[in-house]
Amino acid sequence: MRELGYVYNMGAARLRAERSHTIGVVVPNLTNPFFAELLSGMEASVDAAGLVMIIANTGDGPPRQAIVLQRLREHGVDGIILCPAAGTTDEIASQIEGWKLPLVQVLRHVTDELDYAGADYVAGMEEAVEYLVSLGHRAISFAAHGPVHSAYQERVQGFLGAMKRFGLRPEPVIRFPDRVDQIAQEADALFVKDRAPTAVICFNDLVAHGLAAGFYDRGLKIGRDISLIGFDDVADAEAMRPRLTSVSTAPNEIGQKAAALLLDRIAQPALPPRRWINPTRLHIRDSCRPLSSS
Amino acid sequence: MRELGYVYNMGAARLRAERSHTIGVVVPNLTNPFFAELLSGMEASVDAAGLVMIIANTGDGPPRQAIVLQRLREHGVDGIILCPAAGTTDEIASQIEGWKLPLVQVLRHVTDELDYAGADYVAGMEEAVEYLVSLGHRAISFAAHGPVHSAYQERVQGFLGAMKRFGLRPEPVIRFPDRVDQIAQEADALFVKDRAPTAVICFNDLVAHGLAAGFYDRGLKIGRDISLIGFDDVADAEAMRPRLTSVSTAPNEIGQKAAALLLDRIAQPALPPRRWINPTRLHIRDSCRPLSSS
DNA sequence: TAACGCCGTTAGATCGATCTAAAATCCAGT
DNA sequence: ACTGGATTTTAGATCGATCTAACGGCGTTA
Numbered sequence: 001m002r003e004l005g006y007v008y009n010m011g012a013a014r015l016r017a018e019r020s021h022t023i024g025v026v027v028p029n030l031t032n033p034f035f036a037e038l039l040s041g042m043e044a045s046v047d048a049a050g051l052v053m054i055i056a057n058t059g060d061g062p063p064r065q066a067i068v069l070q071r072l073r074e075h076g077v078d079g080i081i082l083c084p085a086a087g088t089t090d091e092i093a094s095q096i097e098g099w100k101l102p103l104v105q106v107l108r109h110v111t112d113e114l115d116y117a118g119a120d121y122v123a124g125m126e127e128a129v130e131y132l133v134s135l136g137h138r139a140i141s142f143a144a145h146g147p148v149h150s151a152y153q154e155r156v157q158g159f160l161g162a163m164k165r166f167g168l169r170p171e172p173v174i175r176f177p178d179r180v181d182q183i184a185q186e187a188d189a190l191f192v193k194d195r196a197p198t199a200v201i202c203f204n205d206l207v208a209h210g211l212a213a214g215f216y217d218r219g220l221k222i223g224r225d226i227s228l229i230g231f232d233d234v235a236d237a238e239a240m241r242p243r244l245t246s247v248s249t250a251p252n253e254i255g256q257k258a259a260a261l262l263l264d265r266i267a268q269p270a271l272p273p274r275r276w277i278n279p280t281r282l283h284i285r286d287s288c289r290p291l292s293s294s
Numbered sequence: 295m296r297e298l299g300y301v302y303n304m305g306a307a308r309l310r311a312e313r314s315h316t317i318g319v320v321v322p323n324l325t326n327p328f329f330a331e332l333l334s335g336m337e338a339s340v341d342a343a344g345l346v347m348i349i350a351n352t353g354d355g356p357p358r359q360a361i362v363l364q365r366l367r368e369h370g371v372d373g374i375i376l377c378p379a380a381g382t383t384d385e386i387a388s389q390i391e392g393w394k395l396p397l398v399q400v401l402r403h404v405t406d407e408l409d410y411a412g413a414d415y416v417a418g419m420e421e422a423v424e425y426l427v428s429l430g431h432r433a434i435s436f437a438a439h440g441p442v443h444s445a446y447q448e449r450v451q452g453f454l455g456a457m458k459r460f461g462l463r464p465e466p467v468i469r470f471p472d473r474v475d476q477i478a479q480e481a482d483a484l485f486v487k488d489r490a491p492t493a494v495i496c497f498n499d500l501v502a503h504g505l506a507a508g509f510y511d512r513g514l515k516i517g518r519d520i521s522l523i524g525f526d527d528v529a530d531a532e533a534m535r536p537r538l539t540s541v542s543t544a545p546n547e548i549g550q551k552a553a554a555l556l557l558d559r560i561a562q563p564a565l566p567p568r569r570w571i572n573p574t575r576l577h578i579r580d581s582c583r584p585l586s587s588s
Numbered sequence: 589t590a591a592c593g594c595c596g597t598t599a600g601a602t603c604g605a606t607c608t609a610a611a612a613t614c615c616a617g618t
Numbered sequence: 619a620c621t622g623g624a625t626t627t628t629a630g631a632t633c634g635a636t637c638t639a640a641c642g643g644c645g646t647t648a
Binding site for chain 1: 299301302303304305306308309314315316324325326327329330331333334337341346347348349350351364365366367368369370392474475478503504506507510511529530532533534535
Binding site: 016017 | 632634635
């Protein structure tokens with residue numbers, strides 16, 4: 001075989017065995033370092049099982065998502081890991097059902113009828129609020145950005161729920177642009193009207209990074225003048241000064257777990273839908289300080 | 295066709311037509327935001343041509359790279375975009391030649407016999423040195439990390455060459471760990487012995503980010519006490535304070551171009567090897583200041 | 589009228605791994 | 619040596635799109 005330079009023809013095997021040793025991974029965005037971590041985790045699990053990943057980008061739009069899913073179907077993938085584009089409706093569940101294609105949702109979910117792997121956004125946000133309250137903060141704002149989807153809503157819900165439980169006035173959620181430099185420019189939005197938050201919880205580390213820059217530009221010192229909490233705990237959190245306290249969602253682990261769920265489902269298509277919620281952990285660093293009594 | 299739920303079977307088409315509408319992308323690392331940008335650019339070009347990408351991770355190790363390439367070959371990819379793992383020898387050229395598999399190197403190159411798309415690392419580093427010299431700096435250090443490969447050596451070469459041309463003593467290249475928090479801890483390495491650099495050029499923005507944190511911890515103010523230049527100009531550069539001056543390598547564009555080169559080669563396998571060197575641009579922000587005359 | 593060219597249609601071979609069923613081989617046990 | 623059962627080997631069908639060659643219809647020309 002070696003002499004003749006034989007290589008196994010997976011294409012022929014796929015045709016006959018109706019198994020392609022290929023899975024599709026559909027994400028809304030490649031550049032976000034969070035998704036990069038996620039992919040990396042998936043790659044580890046998928047590779048270990050001897051399969052390869054086809055990746056596709058939806059740009060967070062349902063029309064492109066439909067095209068991409070069709071394309072993957074034509075390529076005969078054995079299964080799909082999907083982070084549903086914002087605006088995906090739950091009718092996708094019946095569609096997938098009809099296709100008889102193993103699929104797991106990751107990070108976001110639109111239906112209970114399909115597997116799902118994600119993080120406990122609600123608990124993560126609650127923990128962030130609890131921590132700030134324990135430091136004496138009462139005026140806490142929430143800084144969000146990006147499209148609205150289940151992971152977005154769960155974060156907001158976790159924040160508002162915890163605020164309510166502590167009897168604090170739930171501030172409206174303040175929305176910021178997507179680019180980090182624009183977030184910095186618009187940091188003032190936190191202080192308009194009668195709002196004077198002493199702490200800010202961010203939708204993710206990217207927003208935190210932008211706000212940190214904006215605070216710096218305005219002479220506000222993080223810790224002394226305002227406390228800041230990020231979400232996701234990606235590599236940058238450790239490199240910021242002061243170091244960013246952030247809620248860790250372990251995207252790498254979620255990726256691994258999503259891949260594991262998909263492999264299980266491929267092996268046993270009749271399994272009831274499962275969901276795996278990764279616990280979050282508040283990684284306390286230096287961006288929050290006790291509120292000095294005034 | 296719609297009524298019967300027909301889907302085109304790419305597997306069968308591939309078998310007969312010996313064309314899979316699939317390309318392989320082999321990178322040493324998924325998590326690096328630089329590679330994420332690169333992938334995103336490729337995806338745009340590849341998708342527009344109606345093909346899909348299989349991605350694979352070598353962990354920057356030649357043994358795994360060999361396995362991964364074999365796997366892609368079995369899957370019958372129409373071509374491969376490869377960022378060669380550190381330590382890849384040029385004998386890979388003859389191997390690829392024998393496989394009759396279109397392949398382009400990206401970011402790093404190990405042979406002239408295959409296409410290559412990358413950035414002009416040499417010119418980028420020269421420009422960085424020139425800029426610092428124009429500000430009056432003479433004691434300039436180079437902070438590196440990671441495995442050694444062509445892109446590494448070209449950066450060092452650009453730095454040392456420019457230093458020599460200006461008649462400046464070429465400082466030894468100082469190596470740092472890979473993790474950003476460890477870089478911060480070891481920032482002192484820049485100042486050991488008789489070295490007292492007034493400016494530091496970094497291998498990439500990640501090192502710059504780590505050093506910026508390390509300087510902060512030591513009470514050194516970037517701009518006033520020391521000037522800092524990054525390399526790659528990824529999103530973070532804009533979010534750092536002071537904003538990081540960085541040499542832009544436009545990974546997204548390189549990704550697009552690499553994909554375009556591959557598509558060309560698939561269409562015309564007999565084409566002579568081509569190389570496309572993306573020009574770099576020094577993105578001046580606020581991390582460098584003129585050296586005050588002492 | 590036969591021969592020829594042009595075009596659209598159709599039947600059947602093809603790609604290579606896999607699966608099945610039939611055929612060939614093996615191994616006791618009498 | 620022969621038989622029954624088990625095991626291995628082999629031949630051929632199969633997956634579905636694609637490619638080729640043969641075929642049929644039609645118009646033109648000798």
